[in-house]
Amino acid sequence: MKKILMFALGALLLSPAVADLFSEQDLNTARELRERALARDGGFDVVADLTTRIGPRMAGTEADARAVAWAESLLNETGFDRVWLQPVTFPTWHRKLERAVVTAPVEFDMVTLALGFSPATPQGGIEAEVVMFDTLADLEAADRSQVEGRIVFIRNRMEAARDGSGYGPAVQARSIGARVAAQKGGSALMIRSIGTSRNRFAHTGTQRFDADTRALPAVAISNPDADRLERLIDMGEPVRALVEVDAEFVEAYTSHNVIAEITGAKYPEQIVALGAHLDSWDVGTGALDDGAGIAIITEAGRLILDLDRRPDRSIHIIYFAAEEIGLWGGRVWAEENADNFHNIQVGAESDFGAGPIYEIAARVSDEAWPVIEAIQNELAPLGIALGGRRAMGGPDFIPSAPFGMAAVDLRQDGTTYFDYHHTENDTLDKIDPEELAQNAAAYAVFAWLAAQSPVSFGSGERLLADEAARNSE
Amino acid sequence: MKKILMFALGALLLSPAVADLFSEQDLNTARELRERALARDGGFDVVADLTTRIGPRMAGTEADARAVAWAESLLNETGFDRVWLQPVTFPTWHRKLERAVVTAPVEFDMVTLALGFSPATPQGGIEAEVVMFDTLADLEAADRSQVEGRIVFIRNRMEAARDGSGYGPAVQARSIGARVAAQKGGSALMIRSIGTSRNRFAHTGTQRFDADTRALPAVAISNPDADRLERLIDMGEPVRALVEVDAEFVEAYTSHNVIAEITGAKYPEQIVALGAHLDSWDVGTGALDDGAGIAIITEAGRLILDLDRRPDRSIHIIYFAAEEIGLWGGRVWAEENADNFHNIQVGAESDFGAGPIYEIAARVSDEAWPVIEAIQNELAPLGIALGGRRAMGGPDFIPSAPFGMAAVDLRQDGTTYFDYHHTENDTLDKIDPEELAQNAAAYAVFAWLAAQSPVSFGSGERLLADEAARNSE
Numbered sequence: 001m002k003k004i005l006m007f008a009l010g011a012l013l014l015s016p017a018v019a020d021l022f023s024e025q026d027l028n029t030a031r032e033l034r035e036r037a038l039a040r041d042g043g044f045d046v047v048a049d050l051t052t053r054i055g056p057r058m059a060g061t062e063a064d065a066r067a068v069a070w071a072e073s074l075l076n077e078t079g080f081d082r083v084w085l086q087p088v089t090f091p092t093w094h095r096k097l098e099r100a101v102v103t104a105p106v107e108f109d110m111v112t113l114a115l116g117f118s119p120a121t122p123q124g125g126i127e128a129e130v131v132m133f134d135t136l137a138d139l140e141a142a143d144r145s146q147v148e149g150r151i152v153f154i155r156n157r158m159e160a161a162r163d164g165s166g167y168g169p170a171v172q173a174r175s176i177g178a179r180v181a182a183q184k185g186g187s188a189l190m191i192r193s194i195g196t197s198r199n200r201f202a203h204t205g206t207q208r209f210d211a212d213t214r215a216l217p218a219v220a221i222s223n224p225d226a227d228r229l230e231r232l233i234d235m236g237e238p239v240r241a242l243v244e245v246d247a248e249f250v251e252a253y254t255s256h257n258v259i260a261e262i263t264g265a266k267y268p269e270q271i272v273a274l275g276a277h278l279d280s281w282d283v284g285t286g287a288l289d290d291g292a293g294i295a296i297i298t299e300a301g302r303l304i305l306d307l308d309r310r311p312d313r314s315i316h317i318i319y320f321a322a323e324e325i326g327l328w329g330g331r332v333w334a335e336e337n338a339d340n341f342h343n344i345q346v347g348a349e350s351d352f353g354a355g356p357i358y359e360i361a362a363r364v365s366d367e368a369w370p371v372i373e374a375i376q377n378e379l380a381p382l383g384i385a386l387g388g389r390r391a392m393g394g395p396d397f398i399p400s401a402p403f404g405m406a407a408v409d410l411r412q413d414g415t416t417y418f419d420y421h422h423t424e425n426d427t428l429d430k431i432d433p434e435e436l437a438q439n440a441a442a443y444a445v446f447a448w449l450a451a452q453s454p455v456s457f458g459s460g461e462r463l464l465a466d467e468a469a470r471n472s473e
Numbered sequence: 474m475k476k477i478l479m480f481a482l483g484a485l486l487l488s489p490a491v492a493d494l495f496s497e498q499d500l501n502t503a504r505e506l507r508e509r510a511l512a513r514d515g516g517f518d519v520v521a522d523l524t525t526r527i528g529p530r531m532a533g534t535e536a537d538a539r540a541v542a543w544a545e546s547l548l549n550e551t552g553f554d555r556v557w558l559q560p561v562t563f564p565t566w567h568r569k570l571e572r573a574v575v576t577a578p579v580e581f582d583m584v585t586l587a588l589g590f591s592p593a594t595p596q597g598g599i600e601a602e603v604v605m606f607d608t609l610a611d612l613e614a615a616d617r618s619q620v621e622g623r624i625v626f627i628r629n630r631m632e633a634a635r636d637g638s639g640y641g642p643a644v645q646a647r648s649i650g651a652r653v654a655a656q657k658g659g660s661a662l663m664i665r666s667i668g669t670s671r672n673r674f675a676h677t678g679t680q681r682f683d684a685d686t687r688a689l690p691a692v693a694i695s696n697p698d699a700d701r702l703e704r705l706i707d708m709g710e711p712v713r714a715l716v717e718v719d720a721e722f723v724e725a726y727t728s729h730n731v732i733a734e735i736t737g738a739k740y741p742e743q744i745v746a747l748g749a750h751l752d753s754w755d756v757g758t759g760a761l762d763d764g765a766g767i768a769i770i771t772e773a774g775r776l777i778l779d780l781d782r783r784p785d786r787s788i789h790i791i792y793f794a795a796e797e798i799g800l801w802g803g804r805v806w807a808e809e810n811a812d813n814f815h816n817i818q819v820g821a822e823s824d825f826g827a828g829p830i831y832e833i834a835a836r837v838s839d840e841a842w843p844v845i846e847a848i849q850n851e852l853a854p855l856g857i858a859l860g861g862r863r864a865m866g867g868p869d870f871i872p873s874a875p876f877g878m879a880a881v882d883l884r885q886d887g888t889t890y891f892d893y894h895h896t897e898n899d900t901l902d903k904i905d906p907e908e909l910a911q912n913a914a915a916y917a918v919f920a921w922l923a924a925q926s927p928v929s930f931g932s933g934e935r936l937l938a939d940e941a942a943r944n945s946e
Contacts, residue, residue: 048704051701052579052705052708053579053705054579054703055574055579055701073681106525106526106527106528108528111897196902198902199674199898200674200757200897200898200900201672201673223902224758224898224900224901224902227900227901227902228525228528228758228900231521231525231901232525232526235525251935259568270720284673285697285701424584425671425672425673425697427670427673427697427700428697428700428701428704429696429697429700430671467628
């Protein structure tokens with residue numbers, strides 16, 4: 001925590017104009033929340049219990065239902081003012097089997113995972129020559145004759161970065177690789193795992209949400225296996241492989257968003273929405289993705305519940321359903337609030353592991369921006385700087401963006417996040433309780449002050465108008 | 474390599490008495506070997522080829538035979554003066570299936586590997602309550618009533634250390650845990666993986682070489698799975714698990730030590746023996762254990778072969794067979810040399826990964842110790858300090874110790890070695906070619922000077938007599 005305390009000095013330089021936005025009492029409460037949060041473990045007990053008792057909880061599985069029951073029970077026992085379920089119906093997919101084997105010129109098994117929504121191969125798999133491309137763009141540029149009848153291997157490697165910016169470019173091979181390979185007559189897609197681990201784990205994840213993309217069996221192989229395959233191909237002899245996938249599609253499963261409320265004392269209809277997603281991939285125990293987020297927002301809620309007063313606005317703790325396979329919980333939440341966004345003060349989701357938060361960015365109206373600056377002043381002792389005015393609020397709030405929802409990003413250091421994300425290795429030991437506490441402190445302070453803000457953050461027409469005006473300047 | 478060059482100053486302080494042990498020409502050759510080695514990649518091509526083309530090569534498998542053919546071909550093509558095979562016959566064991574599942578109060582699969590020589594369970598496995606012990610000693614102290622009919626779980630955790638000293642104490646649970654559990658009526662043994670990785674890999678390895686130890690089905694679970702099991706047990710409800718193993722015993726398989734010789738110009742019958750083992754466990758590709766050793770000693774041999782002169786004594790590059798499952802290649806080599814140890818100048822095996830060497834220790838006669846000091850002077854620019862007078866030469870030379878064989882340990886930094894050792898994650902990407910080159914430089918310098926030594930290192934009666942005299946002082 002030393003590093004965090006070094007920033008405390010900065011907070012003392014708070015300008016009077018900014019400070020005046022909040023009452024002294026509200027600021028004192030924010031500081032009390034921050035200090036109490038840092039003295040605790042950030043909700044580590046919550047993610048420990050979730051990953052121990054429930055473990056992986058892929059949307060649409062029996063464990064999904066157990067997780068929802070666990071969540072409802074936890075939130076009720078915690079003493080929120082109100083807890084309810086919001087039904088979410090979605091198509092899903094269950095992995096049964098996957099194999100990727102090099103069959104010539106030597107034979108070896110590779111560590112592999114089918115990509116989400118991969119169709120099954122014929123039983124026994126598809127065996128063909130492998131054609132390797134450096135990137136998706138190279139596959140896109142290739143002649144059909146290079147691809148037809150072959151297993152396409154895309155070897156591009158994701159780069160680690162604090163803000164996770166290596167993911168976007170690299171993940172394209174996963175998102176639409178199968179569609180492109182199918183268009184050129186390829187027989188299966190095999191990609192280097194999207195992730196930064198050098199350990200022998202494959203990385204799963206969805207493909208883009210259209211049926212075309214799901215036309216071809218698609219698997220990811222672990223980085224060390226991709227290295228070996230590359231070396232073998234570089235030796236010059238033709239390399240053949242076998243890909244086998246078996247999987248089951250489920251067209252309509254109903255799970256639930258689980259929502260808990262701290263009812264606002266003055267404006268109960270106005271909502272500060274803190275989100276995380278309850279579902280996980282079916283490998284690992286979903287500790288970083290997104291058990292950590294569940295812990296952080298729950299702990300923030302508990303800290304505020306423990307105060308001897310209620311916030312002015314309501315605070316919602318939302319465990320979203322089925323994020324991993326298509327943001328389904330976020331879509332339902334946005335639709336349910338379609339006529340209510342003027343009452344959504346702000347949305348912020350924690351879904352980037354358990355690394356410390358280094359920056360707050362916000363999409364709010366011009367009028368509300370000084371409030372964000374004032375909030376950042378209270379976050380500065382946690383080592384959190386002021387970011388810019390672009391924010392999405394997290395994946396489950398993407399479907400709310402077209403409604404002009406105000407959004408805050410509490411940006412976490414994700415340098416090692418993609419070492420574990422979507423792999424069998426996403427387990428509790430990867431979470432540092434001290435870093436988790438920093439996150440919970442930030443969410444508690446942010447949620448409290450957003451609820452006490454003298455102004456609306458401008459969700460809806462005002463925000464959209466402000467942005468249009470800024471863009472036309 | 475900057476760190477290494479900083480040590481060069483130390484070498485300039487070389488005392489004249491020590492320097493005089495070798496001719497100026499021999500010292501110049503040693504320095505030339507060192508510099509040429511550092512300009513190359515330590516034999517990375519060798520371990521890359523071995524791990525790419527052959528991969529895992531468990532003693533007694535089809536891949537073992539392919540590895541022997543690969544080795545014979547490589548050593549012949551390299552231009553050694555003589556290459557031959559030494560038959561090694563041993564009992565072995567092949568893994569077919571292993572499962573470890575917690576069945577109550579919640580159900581989850583754990584990442585697991587059967588321990589070497591585990592017997593099979595009945596089909597469908599053994600399901601029983603789990604009893605947890607902190608250490609093997611606690612199991613040894615337990616009443617039969619605590620253990621009988623239960624699955625024994627030992628949770629002790631290995632500590633990382635530069636010299637690998639955490640392995641010895643921790644591995645006891647693997648070596649004899651099944652025997653102790655069987656004596657108390659336990660139904661299966663489950664241990665926390667012996668290894669320092671927090672990643673989700675199980676760690677296999679042999680149990681002690683007696684039939685009693687192999688009486689009970691025995692598996693290791695990955696560290697994150699062991700953590701989860703511990704947490705579940707600590708929650709207080711009875712925990713039940715299922716352990717299933719299927720495996721095949723093979724009583725007599727014959728593989729081969731593969732030996733290459735650089736024939737000595739003056740004393741061809743006298744041998745500097747450099748060893749590594751060719752076999753690996755059946756998981757991973759045996760890159761660190763012990764493809765790295767194969768690369769290092771092969772590169773050392775190549776560097777010496779490239780000189781325009783032959784060493785005085787012969788140098789043998791020995792790829793030992795079946796080390797992992799009982800030092801079988803080392804046993805045969807010792808027996809074959811039973812009447813010849815007076816001609817074995819020294820033995821040194823590289824079998825601790827690819828970390829840099831930090832120290833030379835030697836078990837040599839009193840007369841030869843100044844030669845070791847002189848050799849260390851030439852190793853100092855590589856960052857290698859002088860260690861003590863206890864050395865074993867590496868696992869495959871343990872069977873030669875009773876014959877009084879002189880042995881040298883070129884001790885490697887093994888801080889991260891047990892993150893990968895005996896797991897699926899022992900792959901080529903874990904090897905740093907620059908560190909490999911430092912190793913090859915050290916082996917080349919050491920082997921060259923040992924071959925040019927003005928005195929015998931004292932293998933046999935003299936060494937045993939010297940040690941007896943020192944011990945009685």
